[in-house]
Amino acid sequence: MAEEDLTRQGARPARHGRREADGASADPTLPPSARPGPTRGDLRRLLRARRRRRRAVEGVAVLACLVVLVAYLASGDPDPGREATGGGPPGAGRPSGLPGVEARYPGPGQASPGLRPRQRPPSQSATPTPTAPPVRPTLDATLAEVPAEVDLTGVGSRDWLHWGLxxxxxxxxxxxxxxxxxxxxxxxxxxxxxxxxxxxxxxxxTPVESVGGSPHGVYRCGAGSRFTLAVVADGQPRTVRLFAGVWMARGRLDARLSDGGPNRTLRIEDRHTSRSAEFTLAFQAPRGARLVLTWTAEEVFTADCGNVGVQAVALR
Known part of the structure; x- marks a missing residue:
């Protein structure tokens, strides 16, 4: 009996030690070497957590693919081989919010699947050079007394000619x-x-640079004698001043445009002595046309060289 009691008393500490061992597995204060290994339940829970994380990652990847696809379908039609720094503004080659993902676009003339192609603006054709309206020939003629002194440099800003110096x-x-x-x-x-x-x-x-006052001129005697001058047109309004006269004659100035425009005729005469006049002709004609002036002794009143004469002509 004494042995049996001792045996029972010796076994209790062993069972108590087992419970302490069982309690040690849940005690976080024990060192890792004293903790028991994971159970099957722990492994199943770990496996389920890993599956949930993998599904979440796959869902994010699918969502990113959908965003890329939507950007691809909603885009226009730039050249797929063009880089963002080449033919468009910076960043035009990548969808907004997805850096690192290169967008691809349909080529020129190709419609995006399921969407209407974006309308292109009309091409900018070269602006035609405006052409100047055709010049309508005009011609007006008047006459007046010649001033006592004429400054050819002042009245002939474009050209002038003097005779008889x-x-x-x-x-x-x-x-x-x-x-x-x-x-x-x-x-x-x-x-x-x-x-x-x-x-x-x-x-x-030229050849005479300056003259302070020249009373010179030239003349042609007899009825039908004449001087012929021409002034080349440049398409702009121009004014010609012809300084001419008669001596015992009637002179006729015929002014016409070579392109068939209007013409004018003016006359002066003096039966007994001389007379001078300033003929002013305002004209406009196409470039290359000419104003033709013919100064003719229409009639003479003496057999002693009734004539027409010219002194100068100026253009401005």
């Missing part, structure tokens, strides 16, 4: 002028005189 065949032109005034000769022998009632001066002539 050094004889019948002498002419002086504007230095650096346009050359638009043309002396086209005439009919009858040319003579020179130096007692004109009016004088002419200039400061920009």
């Amino acid at each position: 050094r004889g019948a065949g002498s002419t002086v032109r504007k230095r650096g002028g346009t050359g638009e005034i043309r002396d086209e000769g005439g009919r009858g022998a040319v003579g020179g005189w130096d007692d004109n009632q009016e004088s002419f001066r200039w400061r920009d002539g």
Whole structure:
């Protein structure tokens, strides 16, 4: 009996020690080496947690793919091979909010699946160069008395021509002028005189640079004798002043435009002595056309060289 009691008393501490061991597995204060290993329940819970995380990651990946697809379908039609720094503004090659994901677009002329292609703006064609309206030929003519002194440099800003300074065949032109005034000769022998009632001066002539007052001019005798001049048009309004006269004759000035525009005729006469006039002609004609002036002795009143004469012409 004593042995049996001792045996029972010796077994109790063993069962008590087992309970302490069982309690040690839940005690967090024990060192890891004294803790028991994971149970099957723990493994099943860990496996379920891992599955939930994997499904969440897969869901995020699917959502990202959908966003990329929507951006692809909603985009226009830029060149798929064009880089963002090439033909468009910075960042145009990537959908907003998804850095690192390169967007792909349908090529030119291709419609996005299921969507209407975005309308392109009309191409900018080259702006046609405006053409100037055609020039309508105009011509007006008036006459007036010649001033006592005429400044050819002032009235001939584009060109001028003076006759007779050094004889019948002498002419002086504007230095650096346009050359638009043309002396086209005439009919009858040319003579020179130096007692004109009016004088002419200039400061920009060639071959004579300046003259303070020249009373010279040239003339042609007899009925039907004439001078012919031409002024080249440039399409802009221009004014010509012709200083001419008669001696015991009637002179007729015919002005016409070579392109068939309007024409004008003016006359002066003096049966007993001389008379001078300033003919002013305002005209406009297409570039290359000409204003033609013919100064003719329409009738003479003496057999002693009734004539028409010219002193100068100016253009501005």
